[in-house]
Amino acid sequence: MEGSSLSVRKGAWTEKEDTLLKECIEKYGEGKWHKVPSRAGLNRCRKSCRLRWTNYLNPNIKKGAFADDEVDLIIRLHNLLGNRLPGRTANDVKNYFNTHLSKKKVNPSSDPNPHLNPSFRVIKPRPLILSKNSFPVILGEDKKTNTTATTTLASNNISVSANGGNNIGYCFPGENDEVMWWDNLMMNEKEVDYLQDSMNNFNPSVLEDWHINEEMDCSTTCNLDEEDNYGHLDELYLHGELWNVFNQ
DNA sequence: AAATTATACAACCGCCGCATT
DNA sequence: CAATGCGGCGGTTGTATAATT
Numbered sequence: 001m002e003g004s005s006l007s008v009r010k011g012a013w014t015e016k017e018d019t020l021l022k023e024c025i026e027k028y029g030e031g032k033w034h035k036v037p038s039r040a041g042l043n044r045c046r047k048s049c050r051l052r053w054t055n056y057l058n059p060n061i062k063k064g065a066f067a068d069d070e071v072d073l074i075i076r077l078h079n080l081l082g083n084r085l086p087g088r089t090a091n092d093v094k095n096y097f098n099t100h101l102s103k104k105k106v107n108p109s110s111d112p113n114p115h116l117n118p119s120f121r122v123i124k125p126r127p128l129i130l131s132k133n134s135f136p137v138i139l140g141e142d143k144k145t146n147t148t149a150t151t152t153l154a155s156n157n158i159s160v161s162a163n164g165g166n167n168i169g170y171c172f173p174g175e176n177d178e179v180m181w182w183d184n185l186m187m188n189e190k191e192v193d194y195l196q197d198s199m200n201n202f203n204p205s206v207l208e209d210w211h212i213n214e215e216m217d218c219s220t221t222c223n224l225d226e227e228d229n230y231g232h233l234d235e236l237y238l239h240g241e242l243w244n245v246f247n248q
Numbered sequence: 249a250a251a252t253t254a255t256a257c258a259a260c261c262g263c264c265g266c267a268t269t
Numbered sequence: 270c271a272a273t274g275c276g277g278c279g280g281t282t283g284t285a286t287a288a289t290t
Binding site: 011012031032033034046047050054082083090091094098 | 274275276277278279280281283284285
């Protein structure tokens with residue numbers, strides 16, 4: 001059994017031990033941790049040595065308080081990558097997440113930055129909206145022109161044509177599926193809930209508005225709640241409604 | 249000022265995936 | 270194919286420090 005020796009030291013590291021470990025890594029490089037204790041002259045197990053280096057002694061480690069953008073990254077990337085953040089140790093991120101961002105630490109209703117609130121359920125990596133390539137062609141009615149509108153799949157977008165004829169000029173998302181997938185993946189719970197809600201409460205008459213608004217395009221956004229963070233939701237919102245239409 | 253409680257973070261443990269033998 | 274060892278990760282604990290009573 002690994003580390004079963006009674007003589008192996010545990011607990012806090014001393015300055016002398018740190019120095020020995022640093023000198024060893026500088027001389028032999030990282031890795032081969034099973035050799036480190038003997039090489040460094042340390043009475044520690046390999047895991048303890050590796051942890052001390054990766055979580056504390058490594059000069060590449062960023063220390064100090066987490067910046068707002070780092071916190072936002074932690075929350076969003078936590079859905080995808082777990083406790084990984086460039087420049088920070090996994091242990092640091094984990095500790096920060098557990099002490100500052102766990103459900104029991106944050107009360108969503110009183111959180112001044114709800115979009116940063118991580119008390120979201122963990123979302124397993126998956127696209128929340130199906131690829132547009134899976135959308136079937138649909139027919140709808142353009143109440144304004146009193147004609148039949150056809151939604152079709154173009155090469156890289158979804159376009160809507162009036163009366164099966166001329167394209168009436170707007171399409172989305174204008175980006176490829178991968179971007180859509182990643183947008184989906186990085187959504188937090190509030191965004192997901194909003195999207196799900198819009199899908200659940202979809203009113204087909206909304207399509208009429210789409211048909212009559214020739215100015216509308218994929219880059220059009222209107223802030224949902226005065227926060228830039230949610231601007232991109234419009235695009236997803238439209239996708240959600242389309243998704244709902246296609247699955248009725 | 250002392251005792252108690254809360255917080256932050258360093259460190260350990262057990263497990264898992266992977267590579268090697 | 271099974272056994273073994275290593276590196277790495279998530280969960281948890283231990284402890285020093287700060288805040289509160």
